[in-house]
Amino acid sequence: MKKMSLFLIMACVLSFTSIGISNTVVHAAENGDHQTKPTQPTLTEQQRAELAAMHKEVMEKEKAIVEKYVEFGVMSKQNADMLKNHMDKRFERIQANGYIPPHPFGGTHPGKPPHENSPGTESNE
Numbered sequence: 001m002k003k004m005s006l007f008l009i010m011a012c013v014l015s016f017t018s019i020g021i022s023n024t025v026v027h028a029a030e031n032g033d034h035q036t037k038p039t040q041p042t043l044t045e046q047q048r049a050e051l052a053a054m055h056k057e058v059m060e061k062e063k064a065i066v067e068k069y070v071e072f073g074v075m076s077k078q079n080a081d082m083l084k085n086h087m088d089k090r091f092e093r094i095q096a097n098g099y100i101p102p103h104p105f106g107g108t109h110p111g112k113p114p115h116e117n118s119p120g121t122e123s124n125e
């Protein structure tokens with residue numbers, strides 16, 4: 001039970017390490033209708049290099065934590081290897097996406113109205 005709890009905690013920690021930027025939204029008015037279209041954000045080479053270094057540093061620290069779990073007998077070597085393999089694949093996906101998150105954090109989702117405090121929403125005050 002303890003191992004399962006720790007594994008779930010690690011999964012939660014890993015899911016929150018890929019923090020991204022909000023997707024920008026463009027409001028276009030055509031024939032009186034407002035349409036929301038996400039724009040593709042871009043990063044400069046310097047920004048990508050900075051994010052790459054940060055992601056790599058986080059991944060190395062996460063792997064060190066996993067190794068400590070193995071050392072302390074909390075996690076098996078097999079589970080640790082599987083988890084580290086998942087980390088490597090996640091890092092490859094992040095690189096392939098140009099260090100831009102694949103979905104809008106804090107943005108609107110299809111079919112769901114934006115939250116009243118979301119960026120891009122106007123207040124009537």
